[in-house]
Amino acid sequence: MVMIARVFFLPYGVAVVSVLVATTLMLALNPWLDMTQTPFLLFFGAVVFSAWYGGWKTGLLATLLAGWLSNYLFQFPLNQLSFTLPSLLCTGLFVGQGVLISWLSQAWRSQSLQAANIPATDILESTSDIFFAVNSQWQFTYVNRRFEEMMGRSRHDLLGKVIWQEFPEAVGSVFYETYHHVMKEQTAATVEGPASDGSGRWFVDYVYPIPKGLVVYSQDISDRKQIEVSQHFLAEASALLSSSLDYELTLSKLVELAVPTLADWCSVDEFCSDGTIKTLSIVNYLSINDTHIDNATASCSLEHSSWFASWLQTTFIRPSSRKLQQGQSIVYETLTEKLLLEVVPNHQNQALPFVPKSLIIVPLQCRGCVFGVLSFAIITSDRTYQPRDLLLAEDLARRAATAIDNARLYQEANRANRLKDEFLAILSHELRTPLNPILGWSKLLQRQPYDSAITKRALETIERNARLQAQLVDDLLDVSRILQGKLSLSTASVDLAEVIESALDTVRLSAEAKAIRLKFEQVEPDIQQQSLVSQSSLQLPICVTGDAARLQQVMWNLLSNAVKFTPHSGEILVELSIVDRPSSQFNSELYAQVKVRDTGKGIHSDFLPYVFDYFRQADAATTRKFGGLGLGLAIVRHIVELHGGQVYADSPGENQGATFMVQLPLQPLDEECLESDAAEPTVSAAQIPSILQNVRILIVDDETDMQDFLRFLLQNHGAIVSVASSAPQALRCLSNFNPSLLICDIGLPEVDGYTLIQAIRALSAENGGQVPAIALTAYATDGDRQKALSVGFQRHLAKPVADDQVLQAIIELLEEDT
Template sequence: MANSDSHSVPNPAQNEDLPRTRTILVIDHDACGCANAYQHLLRSASEVSYHFLTDGYDGPILDRCQRQPVDGIILETHAPDWRGFEVLDWLQAQLGRCLPIIVIGDNDANLAKRALRAGAVDYLVRDQVTAGTLAHALEMALPSPRGTTSQECAGLRQQLQATEAALDNSRDELGRRSRIFEALLSTITDFVYLFNREGRFVFVNQPLLDLWGLTLDEAVNKNFFDLNYPNVLATKHQREIEHVFVSGETLKDESVYISPTGVSGIYEYIFTPLLGSDGSVLSVAGSTRDITHRKLAEAALRESEEKYRTLFKSIDQGYFLVDVVFNDSDQAVDVVCLETNSAAIEIVGADFTGRRLSDISPTYEPRWYEIFGKVVRTGRGERLEEYADINQKWYDFYLSKVGDGDSRRVAVIFQNITRRKRREANAAFLSDIAADFARLSAADEVMQTVGAKIGAYLNLSVCAFAEIDAIEQNAVIDYAWHRPEAHNVVNVYHLSEFVTDEFLQAARNQETIVVSNTQTDLRTVAEKYAALNIHAFVSVPFYKDGEWKFLLNIYDSYPRHWHSDEIRLIQELSNQIFPRLERVRVEAALQESEERFRLSTYAVDGMVYDWDLQTGEVYRSEGLYRLIDLHPEDVPANSDWWATRIHPEDLLDVEAKVASILNGSGDRYEFEYRVRHANGQWIDVWDRGYLLHSQQGKVVRVVGSTTDITNRKQAEQEREQLLARERTAREQAEAANRIKDEFLAVVSHELRSPLNPILGWSKLLRTRQLSEQKKEYALEVIERNAQIQAQLINDLLDVSRILRGKLSLNKTQVDLGLTIQSALETVQLALDAKSIQICTEIDPALRMVSGDADRLQQVVWNLLSNAVKFTPEGGQVSVRLEYLDSHAQITITDTGKGIHPNFLPHVFDRFRQEDATTTRQFGGLGLGLALVRYLVELHGGQVKADSRGEGHGATFTVKLPLLPPHLTAEREQQPAKPSVDLKGTQILVVDDDSTTREFISFFLELQGARVITAASAREAITVLTRFRPDIMLSDIGMPDMDGYMLMRQVRSLSPEQGGQVPAIALTAYAGEIDYRQAIAAGFQKHITKPVELDQLMEAIAEIAP
């Protein structure tokens, strides 16, 4: 909000002859009372009376300026709230230059530059504002007693427009005078120049252009910032120019300046206003004179170090005043920094005042001390150019003695000359590359040598030479130098996958594309370049005859700011490299072509010819003799003779093809025909060649070859026979692969089935409170199915026998009623999940079949699973067991999908599903029913399927032969096996798996045994030194030393040391070869995992001493 209070000196003068009170609007973020402070500061520091108003950032500033006269604005800015700069931009947009604005803010050079470029006339550091600095700034900003208020802006603009119109009318006269003026100034050694109202150069004489190293066109319309003057010096000069325009007064001052060409000095300059007829300032003329020698002479004469210090503190170059320390031998051994200026602190990044050089850099080169000592002793200045590794920049140092002959003080002035050094280095580098061009003659050598030098010189990751395929829009990189850690980018790249249309359009405009960061530049596809670890690059397109031919690329693995001299260098290199490459390639191609043609006449298995259509003459190589047994010199050198030797059936076709080739637009041809050999036989030949055209597009020469392909024609017939044999071999290989796939499918099918009741009952045991009876039942189901799965794992070794029809069965007497009940338990969860009703009808008579109980349960389970899978929710599955004379019959019926009559004969085939829809809906590999048929037939039975069609369900019937009744009775009377008593038995258990080790140990301890365990074979050897077991159980697969090695080492011991201890191998290695290896190593028994506890107890009983 605006503050209605104002602060001014009372009773301002009303007389127009006296300076009226100047009104200043102070804008701050909270409309604070800082105006009171400024009023107090200026009360006695200025003869001018000031009237202060205050307002906030969000106040009615524009309305305030329009309602009452305001001579100037003070804008307060505060970090980190940058709204002050937003207000500054807004004021410039609304008020333009009608009201001068002074910005007061933090001590930050970047903020000062930002304020001045935004239109502020001055920038004051808040902590350094004094009465004097504020008064001076206001006087500079408000040049006239009355000032220019916002109400007068319109009139000023009209005056400015009128002035500009008058200047336009005088343009021709001014041009004539300008030429005379330039001619006169060309004879003056001082620097003479002219500024326009914007503070930009409109004229510069030649001596100053030489100092800058620029042309007039490069300097005109530039200000001091554009010409890369140091920021402080550029800001000073631009303010002084503005002051002359505003005040109309001549200004004289001095400054120290080091030019881009490396010339440094102290200069005196005068800015003089050039007035128009109405007294207004039209432009500002300037002249500068080099007063370096005069200043140095004056400084040497002065004894006051204060003035010397003041001089160098005001320069933009770095400045040190040092005291040189000498030892007793009058040798300079150290340097103490007495004082420094702000520019030096900014350049080196630290204030070394009061510090010794030996402390700052203990490894400083002794030669620097010698140079300082020489300057002190001789009094002569020294100029040096040195490279600083710490920041990779070049500096120009000038050392001069300060004071009389006894003084040991030295002034050091230094500046950054990196740009000049780069220009010099670039020129030398280009000269070196030119020498390589003169020396190298092969394109690969040129790219390899030049690419490596460019990469090393510019510290690149990759330097790549790309050839552009304009039709396919590809960049083909045939060669690229790269550092060992960088990617080799040799490849073919589709341009649109890496860059946008904006990039391509710039390249088509022959513009150099500079990318500092591929991950943020909108012209590049970030992920593509990230994959190549390219984060910055410069691409220079090369055009020839208006066609984009090449692209020179330099890459960096990190984001990088590319210097302008680097960009100019790579542009110049592109202009030199690619023309040279093209010339080298043309020369090499020509030489290669000539050599190839010469050698081809010997290397080609046939005749090479060259037909000159203008003369009709045909050159034929000695290959003619190899082709048809005639020498070239013995036959006419024309095309008609050859036509007489072509087979009559082929002649018309050949002549038509030749005519078509000569009249067509192509440049290559090939065809086959027959010619007569000298022995009278016909041979097949292959004729191919190339057409050479004149500049008018007419065919003038035909160069080609004719080759005998008679043997090839015969080989083609033989190849067809070979292909037929290969197809047969491939079909056999595919059949072998199919058997392998069937093996893998069986593995998956067999292993997964028992997991369902195991996982289901396990989850119920963990998540539900079951009765003890149910818990016992659940554990029984889990144990039974785990045993089934364990048996299936053993059977995996016999799967290959299944596919070959050689699976052996573990036959016992099997009660099919129990088998059906076990299978029903396996699928019970699936039945419940689909709410399928199960109906069972089992004959209670006890009749047995001979077979493998697990395999028969697998048969019933597969049929039940098949029924459940194809029966919809709420359906019904029926199971019936009946005995028919000498056979048991199992019938499983469902109310499911049914079977199509066409598919019914194939229902038991391996990998067969009725159609793709069934496969997608119900899954499966088509193995279940195939296994059912195989297993049933292996048991001497039969299985069949029946269905009335789709939608009517299906019935599967299994018939198995029954055992005679007397065998069943005998089986019922078999006595149970006696139990094993392990009480007092000492057993050593060796296994690297802690779970297995603990389980076996726990089980054996329950049986009364005393158990000692070992986690490795080496630990077991140690245990045997203090423990004599009665029995040893050992795993086979263990790290460092396996069970075989352990057992061989145990058997090498004496009986007293336990060398004869009975041993059982417990292992997951279940093959026949594993069994033989275990027995050979010294084990008495070989039991596979998972271990059947009953089997383990039986084995222990058999080998127990």
């Protein structure tokens, strides 16, 4: 209130001050200029200034005050009011002139303000924001050009019209309430809210009262509001995505969050490995959240939701799958009714009200892999997707894809941990199982002597279970080699019939114990182009190029698996044949095919796709009937693939038997296969004592049991043996004992076998630097073998090792040395 009074009285104060200043100057100049001769000299200036500054009213005040002071101070008689005719005439003329001056100054001031108002109007017309004014009856008195553009109305149609009649949708809005508050209270206010026309735009209005009305300055803040909404939406989405590791449930919640913030309809589709597209989640705002539609419309919308998802896949996702797989988004800002009529089947034309007017499809991509899409559609509103909507959708898809990838990795890690735990439990069981009869029979044999039959049975049991444990260890080593890509092949021409016969001999005793019949047949070739193989060629052995030992391992694994799962009095049939497989449209290649068919337990259809996976077992429960680590078939698959072949498994179902089929590229049928069958001659058992007689052998091993075994074995065959438990002791024995051959462990205390052999090789030949050496160690990988040979050993034997293998290696090395 004080501010209003100050503004109101300021021009009048200026008039009084200007008159007083003029009076003071005239009094000061009076002694020299005799102001009684010109009593109104400076007062004219005060009147002009006052009228220019405050208008004609302040000019009139200055005139009256100046006339009174002039009459009192500068007209005779001085220092009193003079009412003589000359004084009255003189003062009257001054007052008349003052009134004229005030009126002219007011007119000049009004023209100046009007001229200054023209640029102000230009500013309001050129601004990018809305400006309009209404009077106390809510009639438009002014609208700028931007108002016309935003509202799509001409000012000639609006001026003089009531705002609430021209824009009835605004009645009851926050803008309506604020305008009325400002009009009533005559206080300025600011209001923010969405446009009432449903366009989705947001405005902030600055409302100011004026005499008999108000003016409104309005800014479009849609972009800012969109950023705020987007940031809030993405924050909610991030919180939702991080709340659960069940990605399907999370995606379902994410789709619900996207509707209606970003779309009226949203779906998630997953790209499956078999090329199909699976819809994981759908949310339709029209049928779920819109309370303004009738039940019939909602029911129809729900009825068409599944059709809509399928139609979206067929019409937009599949044709653009290559673009989506490359990580590119698809945007249809406007889908015309003509286009929709072209792509919607005739019998589904009634679904047109429920198909999108605007559409965005963004890929779900993480770590360079696209595994699905997010689809957003506008159905009910008139707005269309803009570039900012695409940016928001892509940001959401990136966050969702990362969350999905993390959830999948978590699930895979959990599954791997579960499989690892199951495998370790099975490994513990399988390693402990053969230990029980080994330890049991060993204890019994130590306590008292038994007759020869029981003793033989005990020793056979101990040997069989020891070999079983060794096989388990070999399988684990093979898997390690496979996973590291270090499983190598020593290729030669291999007769498959001999490999199969050898494997059959290995499992024959186990089969006979269960009364299982073993049959091996070489059947006629299953070849469409008989000219490829001559009749004479069919009599030759079926040979492949490969590693004989590894191929025998394949056959042994398949046969031992068949024996294990075939019940008592069952049957195992092995078939060897030649087949052709198409290699192109006009050519085919010949393959050797081995089928192992049993009448055993069979394979459940759910497990059949995983039968060759590592560490997978159809039954990992503690109540399982059959043992094993689940490694044999995985090793079979890898060895066969290393040979350029393939292995298949088939089974009609549980308790209906199983068939395993191995196909290997056939070697051209020629004489080389026959010639390669001859085995290199080996030293007979009878010759060993004479060869090792008086041979000086140094054994270096820190395990006393291993020392005793090797000492007994070699001394029993005539050798002279010395034993060392460490590298320094071995070096002393080397100079004192002067051995003809060295057998050394790698894992020694303080100084290992690698360092020891390097120290020996650094000696002169006279001091034993050239002594032949065999590494006999539990370090059994291919890398360990290569390292041992590279540092100076001539042979590498992996523990556990049979006595005949040790003797054979010693004899071969001695013969090479001589």
